[in-house]
Amino acid sequence: MTLATKESDGSSVSQLSESFYKSLVESAPDAMIIVDRSGRICVVNVQAEKMFGYSREQLLNRSIEILLPERMRRSHQALRQTYIAAPRLRSLGSAQELYGRRRNGFEFPVEISLSPLQTTDGLFVSSIIRDISDRREIDKTLSDAKVEAERANKANSAFLAAASHDLRQPVQALSLLSGALRRTVTEPKALEMLEVQGQSLSAMTNLLNSLLDISRLDGGGVTPDIEEFQINDLIDHLSTEFSRQAMQKGLSFNSTTCDAIVRSDRNLLTEIVQNLVSNAIRYTNDGCVTLDCQIHDGNIQIAVIDTGIGIEADQLGKIFDEFHQCNSRGAANQGFGLGLAIVSRLADLLEHEISVSSEPGNGSNFAVSVPFVRASASSLDEEQIRNDAAESKPGGACVLLVEDDLKVAESLKMLFESAGYKIGIASSKQEAIASMNDIGAAPDVIVSDYHLIGESTGVDTIVALRKLADTMIPAIIVTGDTSKLVNDACDVKNCAILSKPVDPDELISMATNAISTGVVPC
DSSP states (O other): OOOOEEOTTSOEEOOOOHHHHHHHHHTOSSEEEEEETTOBEEEEOHHHHHHHSOOHHHHTTSBGGGGSOHHHHHHHHHHHHHHHHSOOOEEESSSSOOEEEOTTSOEEEEEEEEEEEEETTEEEEEEEEEEOHHHHHHHHHHHHHHHHHHHHHHHHHHHHHHHHHHTHHHHHHHHHHHHHHHHHOOOHHHHHHHHHHHHHHHHHHHHHHHHHHHHHHHTTOOOOOOEEEEHHHHHHHHHHHHHHHHHHTTOEEEEOOOOEEEEEOHHHHHHHHHHHHHHHHHTOOSSEEEEEEEEETTEEEEEEEEOSOOOOGGGTTTTTSTTOOOOSTTOTTOSOSOHHHHHHHHHHHHTOOEEEEEOTTSOEEEEEEEEEEEEOOOSOOHHHHHHHHHHHOOSSOEEEEEOSOHHHHHHHHHHHHHTTOEEEEESSHHHHHHHHHHHTSOOSEEEEESBOGGGOBHHHHHHHHHHHHTSOOOEEEEEOOOSGGGGGGGGSTTEEEEESSOOHHHHHHHHHHHHHHSOOOO
C-alpha cells in the first residue's frame, strides 16, 4: 500500500518513507489494523498482535472477520460493504455491543474508530481498536452500585416513613398526657416536675424532627411539589403558631400581611420559615421578633428579624453546617445545630436564595426569596365560615377526636377534658359518622389523625362529616406522616395541619379559637 499526500503549495510529495510509515503505525498506543476494500488485512501493528494473540504473519492477507466472534462474521461482511460504499470517519462500540475474538477463542468488548484512507493503490480503511473490558467492568460495578443504592434508598425511605409516624406516636402520647396533667395538678412541686418534663419532651421532639428531616433530605426522600399559593396563608399560620411562644418568653411578635401569590412548595417553604422563626425566638432574650413579607426585585422576600444576641462575623460562614453552634455570648446550650442545616438543604432543593445579616448584640435578619407570581386577595371567605359556624353551633363545646391509636386517643381525650370540652371519639370515618349521628349535631371542631383504620384518611372523614352536617366544621389534622401522601390535606379549606408530636397548649389554643370564631388558620 502506498500513501500519497500533497504539500500546501500544491506540489506533489512522492511517498512517505517506509521507515517513517512503519514507525508511525508501530508507535500508536492502540491496536491498529488496516484493510483493503475487500476486507483483507494489509497492515498490523504490535499492539494488535498483543491484543488478539496472533503474529503479524498469521494475520496479513486474512479476512478481518477472523478477529470477530463467529456469530457476528456474516453480518459484519454486509456492514463492511455498506461502509465501503460510503466511507467516512466513524466510531463504533460506545452505544453498541461489539466484541473481538482472540486466537484462543476468548471474546472481549471493543470500541473501534474507522477512517477511510485514499491512496494511489485505492481505498483502504484504518481501524483503531480498544479493549474496553476494564471500562465495562467499571460500568457494571457502577451500575450494580447504583441499583444497590437505589434499593437502599427505597428501604431507607420506607424506614423513614415508618419511623416518622411510629417514633412520633409515643412522644405524642407523652406530650398530651403532660399537657393534661399541667391542667389538673395544683401541687407546686408536681407542677415544677411537669415543667422540667415538658422541657425534656420539647427537646426530644425538636431533635427527633430535625434528625428525621436531615435523613430524608440527605437520602433524597424529599421531592418538591411546586404550586402557586397565597403567602398570607403561610404568614397567618406561623403567626398563630409562634406568637404565643414569643409571648411566653416575654417577647413581642409582629407580622406583616402580603396579598401575593408565590410559587414554591408550600410545606417545605413553611418548614424553612418555621426554623428561622424558632431560631429567632430561641436566641432573643429581650425585644421582639418580626415576620416580614415584602416584594423585592421581582420576588417575595420573607424575612425573620430579631433583636437577639446576633452572630459574630467569623461564624456567618458556618451557621448552616450540621451541629454547628455559635459561640456568641448567650448562645450556649441553645438547640442542636440542625435547624439552619435543614434550612440550607431545603432552600437548595427549592432553588430559593437565603440571605443573612447580623450584628453581635443587635440581632439578626434571615430572609428567603420566593418567586412572585401575582397579587391576590385572600381566597378564604372567613365571614361566610363564621356565619356557617354560628348557625351550626349546637350550644355546647364538643370536640370530635378521630384517632386510631388507642394511647394517643386516650391522651387527647384527657387533654381536651381537662380544658372543659365534651368529647366524642372515633377511629375511622365510619365510626366518626356514627358518632355524629349519635350526638345528633355537628361537633364544634374536628381533630383527626391523617391515617385511620379501614384505609380512610382524616381528609375523607372531614369531608364526609361536613357533607353530613351541611356546614364548614373547623378541622385540625394532626399527623406524624411527613411524606407527600398528606398533600391533599393542604387543599382542605378551614383546616390546619399540625405535625406530631404537637404541643398540647398550641392544640388547645387552636381548637378554642376555632370554636369561638369558626375559623382555623390554614
